[in-house]
Amino acid sequence: MNYRELSLLFEKLVKNECTEEEADLLLKLLSDRSYDGMFRQLAEKQLQQTAHGESPNDASEESLNLKLEAILNSGLPAKKINKKNVRHLYKWYAAATMLLFLAIGAYVFKKNRPANLVANNHQQKITFGGNKAVLTLSNGQKINLEDAANGAIAAQSNFTITKTKAGLVVYQANASGEGGSAASAAPLYNTITTPDGGQYEVVLPDGSKVWLNAASSIKFPAQFAADKRLVELTGEAYFEVTKVFIPQKKVNKFEKMPFIVLSGRQRIEVLGTRFNVNDYREENSVKTTLLEGSVKVNTLNGDGQQTSPLSAMLRPGQQADLDRGNIKVSAADTASATAWKNGFFQFDNEDIYVVMRKIARWYNIDVDYRGDMRGKVFSGVISKYSNVTEVLKMLQLTGSVSFTIKERKITVL
Template identity: 75%
Template sequence: MNYRELSILFEKLVKNECTEKEADEVLKLLSDRSYDSMFRQLVEKQFQETDEGLILNEESEEALNLQLEAILKSNLPSKKNIKKDFRGLQKWYMAATALLFIAVGAYLFKKNAPQNLVANNHQHKISFGGNKATLTLSNGKKIDLEDAANGAIAAQSNFTIKKTSAGVVVYQANVASGTVSSATAQPLFNTITTPYGGQYEVILPDGSKVWLNAASSIKFPAQFAANERMVELTGEAYFEVEKVFSPQKGSSKHERLPFVVLSGRQKIQVLGTRFNVNDYREENTVKTTLLEGSVKVNTLMEDDQHTANSAAMLKPGQQSDLDGGNFKVNAADTASAVAWKKGFFQFDNEDIHVVMRKISRWYNVQVEYRGDMRGKGFSGVISKYSDVTEVLKMLQLTGTVSFTINNRTIIVS
């Protein structure tokens, strides 16, 4: 669930408009620590919009608790609104109480955050990223997807390319055309590229969905071949692959058309599944995380030091890691792997350079280092839509680094 969807659900909880099913969903999400920062952000926003307000300079934590409880109780449904739905009311109260503790945590985080983060140039506000990308058609024409109007924006190979009001690019087949081309048809390739500070969702000609992270690109034919569907990826993307059956003569009606993802250092063979691929050139490790279905990961060696490629079939909940010549499969933290898609950063004892590259890509900033950064690992979860200073304050809480912002450069020391 992304931030916008969670915001709508949260608003219904606050207004006591949650159904029992929706209250169940809130409780489920509250038990997933990867959503903590989103809930904190929503709670803080609610307090800011409430007459009682959240007094962040309050000295007494006991007084803060009383204040939060008063706001919580003010939202309890009246007896005439309960309608004998005690179970629904009980779940509503459980979810609201859990949010109370999140609110206290948000307050304590703000109270204890270091205040010596300095922005040397206040004229340049560093904004977080958004839906930004460029579509490059096979004829070389480039379309800025952020500025393009909603509706049809181009046509390619029996498909109309549309931009939806939600900021998604969709390849919609024209009447009587298919999702695959004949074996002799010359493919027309399109590319969608996100800049630093950008992300984008595209629905491919076969109906598969792809979410591109910042500084990434995907190249694909406007109409897939009859024997396989192949795309090329740089950077990071999350895939939900549609099941498509082979149209070739002699094929079983239940034979699925393979889907292949080529990245710089890997070839991933897919049938129908949900998975995340992280293959930024500047990162040492390539990570493929499987959430559903099955994929076969093949490494593609680029030098003469390794004579044989490695391969592994992943099961749901597994992640393959390719680090130089070392290839291994481990149990995955799937929430961490797809945190970027859900709208937040999740760091799990990550090296400061890896952390800052993620921040650099999303906020479109430069990073400089002062001093020895070896052995510094960081953990934490925070919304990608927070001000960059809030993200840096979270990292600075460790006491091992400090930050200075100079125009669009973050100096780590």
């Protein structure tokens, strides 16, 4: 097949105009290394058209940024896509090749679109989440961050609290203050809380960044202590911790200041690193996933005190799973663990209850179940910014569940 013929075929797929035979042929050619150059040109051309608003499909900017790992686990038929054959495509231009996979996904979904998803006009009230959170200052004052104007919104302990145009909260040291040096005897604690259907990013007083998932909160001092940085977490958050050095007493040397995360069931000690913590109370286990650096995970008893000797050191690419006081360390799918932060749902052989809790938190909905749900597990990926019906349709493709929507309640059948 020459370039012109392949180009016409690719264009038909992007427009969802392919026949089943044509789609199968294109997928077969994708696994043939001799067509690498042609596919690269087509993908880059399509990306350029998208950048200029000329794309015939509706791929959003978030869709173009989906990671290949998530696409490869999107639930498309395994016989259609061979991981080994497409991994080398990612080396050229990841964003460009996403268009091809999105087009394939659109074709497969259109062909297998379920017909029995029941919905009514009330579904229009169910919108996806966004940057929503409430900042509670040490004096009890609450600031709705969604409604707050950009710029300085409060000041505390030699810090100015600012909301940026990008929609995040930043703690900035005042020029006349000491900033991140020794804190006062009575630290002033702030809390940022996201509701169902909310998420938010904050830059802490030490420069560390935290992304909060829906229905989560983080409590921290407006100025950290002289010897440690301690925050308290509920729900889920992704951390990028900044390394901070403090002078050792009586010697001309510096030591790293530890960063400690306390959640309901565990204590994490880090120095400078990137990791994700999932500690929703309604979930059976706590999952800590390390992307960079090192962390030490310790179990806590019901009184919030550290227990011994249950602890684990994690290396990059590992996950600690804390369940009923026991810690299991295993290789992690970091893309899956941080999918929520990057704008999409990723389900990896998860049961219907876990899946629907994720959906409920993001769309701020209630969920009811009818019938036996045992053994119903799902794998797939879809943008968090899709209409909720599109997410449910993806789940329904398995044929094991169906849904009804009434006002803000989804019933699983």
